[in-house]
Amino acid sequence: MLIGKIVVVGAGFVGSTTAYTIMLDGFFREIVLIDVNKDKADGDALDMAHGTSFLKPVSVYSGDWKDCADADIVVITAGVNQKVGETRIDLLKRNTEIFKSIVENVMKYAPTDVILLTVTNPVDILTYVTYKLSGLPKQQIIGSGTVLDTSRLKYLISKHTGIDARYCHTYIIGEHGDSEVAAWSITNIAGMSMKSFFEHYGKCTDEDLQAMYSEVKNSAYEIIQKKGATYYAIATAVARIVECISGGENSVLTISSVLNGEYGIEDISLSVPTQVSGYGVERILDVPFNETELQGLRSSAKTLKDSLKSIGF
Numbered sequence: 001m002l003i004g005k006i007v008v009v010g011a012g013f014v015g016s017t018t019a020y021t022i023m024l025d026g027f028f029r030e031i032v033l034i035d036v037n038k039d040k041a042d043g044d045a046l047d048m049a050h051g052t053s054f055l056k057p058v059s060v061y062s063g064d065w066k067d068c069a070d071a072d073i074v075v076i077t078a079g080v081n082q083k084v085g086e087t088r089i090d091l092l093k094r095n096t097e098i099f100k101s102i103v104e105n106v107m108k109y110a111p112t113d114v115i116l117l118t119v120t121n122p123v124d125i126l127t128y129v130t131y132k133l134s135g136l137p138k139q140q141i142i143g144s145g146t147v148l149d150t151s152r153l154k155y156l157i158s159k160h161t162g163i164d165a166r167y168c169h170t171y172i173i174g175e176h177g178d179s180e181v182a183a184w185s186i187t188n189i190a191g192m193s194m195k196s197f198f199e200h201y202g203k204c205t206d207e208d209l210q211a212m213y214s215e216v217k218n219s220a221y222e223i224i225q226k227k228g229a230t231y232y233a234i235a236t237a238v239a240r241i242v243e244c245i246s247g248g249e250n251s252v253l254t255i256s257s258v259l260n261g262e263y264g265i266e267d268i269s270l271s272v273p274t275q276v277s278g279y280g281v282e283r284i285l286d287v288p289f290n291e292t293e294l295q296g297l298r299s300s301a302k303t304l305k306d307s308l309k310s311i312g313f
Contacts, residue, residue, distance in 0.1 A: 004029060006242065007063070007071045009102055010078030011035035014119060016044045017235040018077060019060070023048055025239055026056035027246045028072070032063040035078070065105040071114055073242060074106050076130070079120035089310050095120060096129055096311050103133040112136075115245060115280045118143040118256075119238055123176050124304050127256045128269040129313060139281040143256030145271035146172040148237040149180060149216055150254050156212040160204065161197070163189055171254050172216060173272050173293070174300030180271075181296035182213045183289055241276065248278035257281045263294060265301045268308070272297070 006028045008019045012035075019031050031048075035041040041062035048060045068074055079095045099120075106116070116134060118127040118141075127143030134141065149172035151165075158165035170187040174180045189197045198204045223230045244251045254271040262284045263272065275282040289297065 004072045005032065005067075005070055006030070007032045007034060007068050007074045007106075009034045009074060009076045009106070010120070011037065011041040011044050011062075012077065013229045013231040014234055015075075015077035017231040018075060018119070018238045019044070020048055021235040021239040022242055023052070023055065023058055023060055025243065026058065027239075027242055029058060031058060031060045032067045032071075033061070034063055034065065034067070038062065066109055068106050068108075068110040068114070071110055073115045073117055073245060074110060075117045075119060075238060075242070076102060076106075076126075077119045078102060079126075089307070092122065092125060092307060092311050095122075095126060096313075099126055099129050100133060103130055107134055107136075113140070115140050115142065117238070117241060119234065121176070122307070124256045124268075124270050125307055125311075128258060128304075128308060131258050131269065132313060138258040138260070139279055141258065141269075142241070142276075142280055143269060143271075144176070144234065144238055144241065145256030146174070146176050146180060146254040147241060147271075148234050149176060151233065151237060152216045152219055153182060153212060156215060157187070157189065160208065160212070161189060161202070171273055171287075173254060173289070174270050174297050175304055176256065176271065178217065179296075179300040179303045180217060181293055181300060182209070182216070183287075183293050184209060185290040185293060186287060244276040245278055245280065250275055250277050250282060252276070252285065255281070257284065259284065259301075262286070263289075263297055265298060268301050268304050270297075270301055270304060 008015050011033050033041040033045050045060050045062040118130050120126050123143040131141040154165045154168045157168040167190045171183040172180050187194050220230050252273050253276050255274050256269050256271045258269045259265045273285045273287050
């Protein structure tokens with residue numbers, strides 16, 4: 001079990017909430033916040049540190065790139081938001097330039113076995129960019145991917161069925177974005193296929209499934225419209241990923257990682273069910289999705305590759 005240090009790069013809404021959630025869960029002895037706004041990182045770290053007497057022993061502080069020297073995991077949440085009138089490609093280019101600087105500075109000091117966890121959107125593209133820039137083995141480069149999307153779908157299935165979300169088993173695969181795919185063919189509720197469950201306990205139409213999928217895909221837009229940003233649920237998702245790594249759990253999550261032939265997809269980062277261990281990506285599982293889902297997954301990969309080409313990768 002890793003009980004050392006985690007570094008969170010970026011002290012915005014997502015970064016600070018992620019650091020706080022990790023602190024509450026007690027996975028690490030040291031949590032370091034790094035941000036270009038040093039005062040913000042200092043303030044957040046001090047605010048969190050004042051509550052540590054109620055928790056397992058932990059040191060929370062703001063730092064700089066040298067603090068990556070003995071880090072077990074570096075979580076990257078830093079980036080810029082889209083400007084009014086700015087294209088998605090322009091935003092990609094700006095965030096890619098930021099990531100070049102971040103990854104370069106991290107790798108000056110980080111150990112060779114460090115795990116880099118990308119959270120900044122578009123997460124799949126920036127996970128791949130991190131892989132290319134870092135020079136680390138692909139097993140050590142992961143993105144938050146569709147871990148949150150999958151949780152959102154479980155929540156909606158739970159809401160529809162009245163069954164605890166922890167017993168609603170499903171996946172959102174592909175891009176964390178508009179081309180993501182709901183894997184209905186392998187969805188089950190407490191071990192029963194969806195079809196079997198609804199035959200016994202109630203109806204679920206194709207329209208119901210489409211409504212759930214649409215709500216998952218559009219929920220971030222709705223939250224951003226209402227409150228300006230999403231950060232609580234993604235912080236919980238990132239904390240869950242970190243927990244899997246720190247505990248060497250070998251749990252299965254839909255993190256984003258670089259595929260090399262799995263599902264007929266090469267040299268791109270996206271989300272499929274993946275065994276997560278203390279080394280990062282232990283292995284990518286060969287789940288028997290149906291043909292429609294596989295086509296959607298491959299189409300999602302093509303969408304991501306086209307975006308990467310537009311920024312020179």
